[in-house]
Amino acid sequence: MKNIRNFSVIAHIDHGKSTLADRLIQHTGIIDDRDFKDQILDNMDIERERGITIKSQAIALPYRARDGKDYILNLIDTPGHVDFSYEVSRSLSSCEGVLLLIDASQGVQAQTIANLYLAMENDLEIIPVINKIDLPSADVERVIEQIDSELGLDPSGHLKCSAKDGIGIEDILEAVVQRIPPPKGDPGAPLTALIFDAQYDPFRGTVIHCRLFDGTVKKGDSIRFMSNNAVYKVEEVGIFSLFRKKTGKLSAGEVGYIIAGVKTVSDIHNGDTITHDTKPCDVPLPGFKEVKPVVFASIYPIASDDYEDLSVAVEKYTLNDASFVYQKDSSVALGQGFRCGFLGLLHLDVVQERLEREYDLSLILSVPSVRYRFTFTDGRVLDIDNPADYPDPASIIKTEEPYIRATMMMPERGLGSVIKLCKEKRGVNSTLNYTSPGRVEFTSEIPLAEVIYDFYDRFKTITQGYGSFDYDVIDYRESALALLDILVNGEKVDALSQIVHRDGARARGIMSCERLKEEIPRQMFKIAIQGAIGREIISRTTIPPFRKDVTAKCYGGDITRKRKLLEKQKKGKKRMKMVGSVSIPQSAFLAVLKTGHN
Amino acid sequence: MKDSATPDVAGLYIHIPFCRTRCGYCNFYSVTSLFRIPAFLAALMKEMDMYSRKFSIFDTVYIGGGTPSLLHVQQLRDIFQKIEKSFVLPPNTEITIEANPADLDISFLKALQDMGVNRLNIGIQSFDRQILAFLERRHTAEQAIYAIEAARNAGFDNIGLDLIYGVPGQDMASWLDTLSVAVSFHPEHLSCYQLTLDADTSLGIRRQKGDFSLPGDDLQYDFFMKTADILKDAGYIHYEVSNFSRDMRFFSRHNQKYWNHTPYLGLGPGAHSFVKGQRWWNYRSLEKYITEIEAGKQPVQEMESLTMEQLQLEALYLGLRTKRGINISKFAGRYNCDLIAQKEKVLKRLQEEGLVAIQNGCLRPTLSGLAVADSLSLI
Numbered sequence: 001m002k003n004i005r006n007f008s009v010i011a012h013i014d015h016g017k018s019t020l021a022d023r024l025i026q027h028t029g030i031i032d033d034r035d036f037k038d039q040i041l042d043n044m045d046i047e048r049e050r051g052i053t054i055k056s057q058a059i060a061l062p063y064r065a066r067d068g069k070d071y072i073l074n075l076i077d078t079p080g081h082v083d084f085s086y087e088v089s090r091s092l093s094s095c096e097g098v099l100l101l102i103d104a105s106q107g108v109q110a111q112t113i114a115n116l117y118l119a120m121e122n123d124l125e126i127i128p129v130i131n132k133i134d135l136p137s138a139d140v141e142r143v144i145e146q147i148d149s150e151l152g153l154d155p156s157g158h159l160k161c162s163a164k165d166g167i168g169i170e171d172i173l174e175a176v177v178q179r180i181p182p183p184k185g186d187p188g189a190p191l192t193a194l195i196f197d198a199q200y201d202p203f204r205g206t207v208i209h210c211r212l213f214d215g216t217v218k219k220g221d222s223i224r225f226m227s228n229n230a231v232y233k234v235e236e237v238g239i240f241s242l243f244r245k246k247t248g249k250l251s252a253g254e255v256g257y258i259i260a261g262v263k264t265v266s267d268i269h270n271g272d273t274i275t276h277d278t279k280p281c282d283v284p285l286p287g288f289k290e291v292k293p294v295v296f297a298s299i300y301p302i303a304s305d306d307y308e309d310l311s312v313a314v315e316k317y318t319l320n321d322a323s324f325v326y327q328k329d330s331s332v333a334l335g336q337g338f339r340c341g342f343l344g345l346l347h348l349d350v351v352q353e354r355l356e357r358e359y360d361l362s363l364i365l366s367v368p369s370v371r372y373r374f375t376f377t378d379g380r381v382l383d384i385d386n387p388a389d390y391p392d393p394a395s396i397i398k399t400e401e402p403y404i405r406a407t408m409m410m411p412e413r414g415l416g417s418v419i420k421l422c423k424e425k426r427g428v429n430s431t432l433n434y435t436s437p438g439r440v441e442f443t444s445e446i447p448l449a450e451v452i453y454d455f456y457d458r459f460k461t462i463t464q465g466y467g468s469f470d471y472d473v474i475d476y477r478e479s480a481l482a483l484l485d486i487l488v489n490g491e492k493v494d495a496l497s498q499i500v501h502r503d504g505a506r507a508r509g510i511m512s513c514e515r516l517k518e519e520i521p522r523q524m525f526k527i528a529i530q531g532a533i534g535r536e537i538i539s540r541t542t543i544p545p546f547r548k549d550v551t552a553k554c555y556g557g558d559i560t561r562k563r564k565l566l567e568k569q570k571k572g573k574k575r576m577k578m579v580g581s582v583s584i585p586q587s588a589f590l591a592v593l594k595t596g597h598n
Numbered sequence: 599m600k601d602s603a604t605p606d607v608a609g610l611y612i613h614i615p616f617c618r619t620r621c622g623y624c625n626f627y628s629v630t631s632l633f634r635i636p637a638f639l640a641a642l643m644k645e646m647d648m649y650s651r652k653f654s655i656f657d658t659v660y661i662g663g664g665t666p667s668l669l670h671v672q673q674l675r676d677i678f679q680k681i682e683k684s685f686v687l688p689p690n691t692e693i694t695i696e697a698n699p700a701d702l703d704i705s706f707l708k709a710l711q712d713m714g715v716n717r718l719n720i721g722i723q724s725f726d727r728q729i730l731a732f733l734e735r736r737h738t739a740e741q742a743i744y745a746i747e748a749a750r751n752a753g754f755d756n757i758g759l760d761l762i763y764g765v766p767g768q769d770m771a772s773w774l775d776t777l778s779v780a781v782s783f784h785p786e787h788l789s790c791y792q793l794t795l796d797a798d799t800s801l802g803i804r805r806q807k808g809d810f811s812l813p814g815d816d817l818q819y820d821f822f823m824k825t826a827d828i829l830k831d832a833g834y835i836h837y838e839v840s841n842f843s844r845d846m847r848f849f850s851r852h853n854q855k856y857w858n859h860t861p862y863l864g865l866g867p868g869a870h871s872f873v874k875g876q877r878w879w880n881y882r883s884l885e886k887y888i889t890e891i892e893a894g895k896q897p898v899q900e901m902e903s904l905t906m907e908q909l910q911l912e913a914l915y916l917g918l919r920t921k922r923g924i925n926i927s928k929f930a931g932r933y934n935c936d937l938i939a940q941k942e943k944v945l946k947r948l949q950e951e952g953l954v955a956i957q958n959g960c961l962r963p964t965l966s967g968l969a970v971a972d973s974l975s976l977i
């Protein structure tokens with residue numbers, strides 16, 4: 001155990017975590033150069049396409065240190081985007097230290113600080129590493145100064161590297177060995193293992209990712225999940241190399257996986273403690289803080305027959321994404337589905353895409369919402385996130401919405417536009433703080449609903465990518481709300497209903513109608529699209545019918561060619577949702593939820 | 599209405615894959631290497647042999663292309679002789695040939711009559727010089743007029759003219775001119791096609807490059823409606839989306855076989871055949887066609903067995919392109935699908951919109967329904 005080091009690489013998004021992981025992996029020689037690809041731990045298609053890490057990924061690296069001894073370094077690459085901070089916090093629970101990466105040209109950013117706090121909460125050894133020193137715009141001196149002033153860490157402990165060019169890699173490995181403490185724990189004590197992740201393997205059932213704090217687990221052992229006392233027999237244990245690698249046993253201090261033929265997916269809970277059935281430990285580990293979703297939306301299969309598939313899919317999916325929560329829901333327009341909670345809009349996007357890809361589904365999402373608070377005439381107070389549950393306005397005496405404190409770090413020159421943006425988004429109580437020359441930290445209290453709408457993209461555009469953004473939900477404040485419905489040919493499409501601030505209702509109604517008009521293809525008859533609050537129509541537009549098909553000549557009995565074309569169109573139509581007699585494509589639902597400035 | 603063709607007797611299509619020049623919009627299979635005509639004809643004769651046992655009788659024959667009218671009289675005669683040797687053609691068989699106006703003179707036309715050709719379909723396309731040039735047709739408007747008159751003089755009493763509308767640069771007035779010239783000859787049959795351009799035709803490529811664009815669907819709709827109006831006033835029956843005829847007797851019996859899932863045999867490169875739920879088609883290459891036949895093989899590129907669902911879709915899209923529409927109970931029996939029960943809601947909506955009507959047990963498109971026939975078939 002003295003030769004094990006468990007550590008995560010944490011940083012703001014894009015500061016080079018996965019690239020540094022690449023270099024560390026290559027340095028330890030566990031992969032041939034010809035099998036290597038950049039950001040090798042980002043193995044999901046969606047991660048590679050978007051160039052970001054979404055899932056934490058663990059890998060065990062063998063390393064012979066300068067002291068001549070062999071070590072096993074369990075590295076966990078983590079995501080940087082704020083929506084995936086739950087991934088980071090779970091990863092940290094199985095570590096004794098972190099490499100806190102800082103981009104030498106961007107300096108300390110919002111998630112640098114947020115992730116530093118996570119590491120501190122877990123009492124981890126923190127090694128600040130300044131990355132991208134090869135960049136011409138690198139300003140190492142300034143970052144060293146920020147490590148002191150903004151992070152409150154001892155700047156003399158920093159390391160410098162270029163993950164891209166492989167500079168400073170060995171010093172990092174040495175620092176991991178020397179500065180991060182080995183895990184504590186007793187291999188002879190009763191088994192105490194923390195489930196920090198899992199995934200569903202169609203052949204093997206559930207693969208549990210865990211960190212052993214005490215005890216030893218071997219193939220053939222009977223293990224018990226402490227939250228529900230379900231007992232399973234261990235079929236395989238091992239560590240994470242680039243692939244799963246069987247080892248026959250795992251001991252205190254190690255990070256690895258257990259396969260125990262768990263087909264009942266719901267038996268597995270992230271944060272649960274695994275122990276031995278016959279010789280259990282006394283108390284379970286504290287587990288994880290409960291996730292607090294902030295964005296809510298319903299998902300429905302495009303083809304109503306796919307509901308069963310979807311419900312199996314979401315159950316398996318939650319294994320691998322502990323921050324995703326869901327419950328049954330149903331819609332008049334879209335049938336049965338699930339009401340889901342997400343940690344942000346990117347998270348929502350990722351969940352939809354992963355469900356579609358990994359489980360071969362086509363989904364429709366309702367317009368995302370935050371959780372509002374209603375006080376009724378009879379004194380009851382109710383939190384509601386689903387527009388479908390919007391109460392009778394006559395019974396409401398008070399409506400409140402969640403506010404966040406947004407912390408924005410950016411170059412000074414974008415400040416004016418950011419202040420304007422926050423004003424437009426009903427921001428109040430702003431503060432301004434000059435963190436270092438030319439850089440400011442601006443905070444504002446803004447309704448969360450405004451931020452999930454189209455805040456983030458506009459903020460990024462204004463700050464040209466040099467701004468970073470973090471937020472905490474602070475409280476609920478009174479606010480005038482209304483329910484905006486969308487009608488297509490007179491039929492309410494409940495998945496498009498939105499809870500909105502009264503002042504912005506009309507603008508939102510107009511925008512929604514216009515977006516739908518752009519996305520719904522012309523059909524054989526006129527389509528009227530309306531936005532309504534109660535009985536009052538506040539916006540409307542129509543899509544004129546198309547009146548002429550291209551009825552080309554069928555050449556010499558070639559009926560097949562045209563049929564194939566029609567079959568293709570028919571398939572496309574199946575991917576649309578029928579509301580009354582109007583076919584609405586998936587893109588229309590997306591367009592409304594992304595309503596905002598282009 | 600009695601079916602003008604006996605329902606189950608097959609039709610024969612022969613594809614003559616040669617043209618003197620290629621027109622810019624054309625996606626039919628043809629080549630300009632006319633020296634290969636003899637080799638093609640030899641192969642065609644052998645192909646007929648290959649099917650003489652499988653098929654015995656045809657009551658429609660359609661010689662299409664390409665440009666069948668560029669064959670010599672003797673070559674055509676050989677083809678007809680071979681057909682008669684290999685198959686039975688009952689009296690009253692509809693025998694159609696397609697012709698390019700530039701190829702037609704009295705003696706050629708008389709020879710066609712002697713061979714038994716009783717229906718002549720002339721590819722006029724337009725009487726407007728500029729439109730003809732744009733389409734890269736090799737004949738003139740004058741030749742077209744001469745050809746029609748010559749055909750009448752030669753004794754043809756079933757003449758069909760093909761016209762194209764929706765050509766870039768063509769306004770409504772220019773199209774109506776062409777249409778009225780055509781009508782002035784009282785042709786028994788008129789086909790008015792909307793110009794469509796496949797991406798791999800020379801005009802299609804120019805269009806993609808942005809040289810010109812096709813009229814939008816509102817204008818196309820106007821062309822379509824105006825054409826329907828004028829021809830109705832002139833006494834024509836609009837029996838299929840692009841086809842008009844002066845009398846039921848002159849409906850193209852051969853084409854109706856395609857639309858009714860009646861068996862047909864197609865010979866020549868690229869030709870399609872259909873028998874009992876199976877469709878197959880020949881190689882769309884003259885040389886491949888010839889070498890296969892010379893090797894004693896049927897020159898079939900692919901064969902498909904249509905599923906009930908595919909047959910249904912075809913019957914829908916073809917049926918909804920015809921004025922007669924779809925006989926609901928026959929459809930149910932043949933394609934195992936009760937349209938009224940399955941599509942009740944949509945059909946109701948389409949009736950309200952005036953796109954279809956249900957009359958005498960038939961689901962028929964209205965005139966504006968015909969204009970969106972393909973979409974109707976996707977309900």
Ligand SMILES: Nc1nc2c(ncn2[C@@H]2O[C@H](COP(=O)(O)OP(=O)(O)OP(=O)(O)O)[C@@H](O)[C@H]2O)c(=O)[nH]1
Binds near residue numbers: 039053078
């Ligand atoms: N010039 C330079 N570029 C680097 C260096 N390290 C990483 N990059 C680039 O920075 C970008 C982001 O790198 P990643 O390794 O994906 O960053 P990350 O921190 O893992 O990003 P997330 O996982 O999305 O938070 C990529 O384009 C890398 O090539 C470096 O040392 N120098």
Ligand code: SF4
Binds near residue numbers: 616620621624625665
């Ligand atoms: S349109 Fe007719 S004449 Fe012109 S190339 Fe095509 S087949 Fe030949």
Ligand SMILES: [Mg+2]
Binds near residue numbers: 018019053080
């Ligand atoms: Mg990464």
